Amino acid sequence: MNQETDGAGAQLIEPVRNFSVLLSPTPRGARLARLLAVEQLRSWEIPLSPADQIVAELAANAATHGHVPGRNFRLTLYVVGDTLRIEVTDTRDDRIPRASAADPDVERGRGLLLVAALAGRWGVTPGPAPRKTVWTELAIPTTGSRFSTSR
Numbered sequence: 001m002n003q004e005t006d007g008a009g010a011q012l013i014e015p016v017r018n019f020s021v022l023l024s025p026t027p028r029g030a031r032l033a034r035l036l037a038v039e040q041l042r043s044w045e046i047p048l049s050p051a052d053q054i055v056a057e058l059a060a061n062a063a064t065h066g067h068v069p070g071r072n073f074r075l076t077l078y079v080v081g082d083t084l085r086i087e088v089t090d091t092r093d094d095r096i097p098r099a100s101a102a103d104p105d106v107e108r109g110r111g112l113l114l115v116a117a118l119a120g121r122w123g124v125t126p127g128p129a130p131r132k133t134v135w136t137e138l139a140i141p142t143t144g145s146r147f148s149t150s151r
Contacts, residue, residue: 066090
């Protein structure tokens with residue numbers, strides 16, 4: 001039996017778009033993550049900035065701090081409704097990232113502060129062992145505007 005719904009009861013079903021790739025936990029793998037994300041976002045007609053910067057930072061962290069020889073990291077992009085979710089999964093569940101003030105004399109250690117400022121909403125999901133996923137969410141702007149942060 002088929003039923004049709006019209007009027008106030010009709011629902012528009014939006015497709016879920018996703019992209020996922022395994023990459024080597026190396027500087028080259030981190031650069032490739034950003035390049036692949038940029039191409040995928042272009043194909044979805046989603047503004048590149050700040051998503052490209054967030055992917056670059058999370059991928060660099062996975063290659064630097066989540067590196068385990070012989071184990072790759074995964075970049076996943078999801079678009080559900082008006083939200084872009086970026087996930088980077090590595091195999092170092094013993095190293096949970098935290099955004100904290102860096103020593104002003106040190107050139108490193110500000111990446112997650114940048115991610116927090118650009119995304120507004122981010123977190124870490126543990127498991128399954130030995131993995132963890134660092135994720136961010138961005139609101140996709142309407143045509144003609146820039147990304148805004150999801151809160």
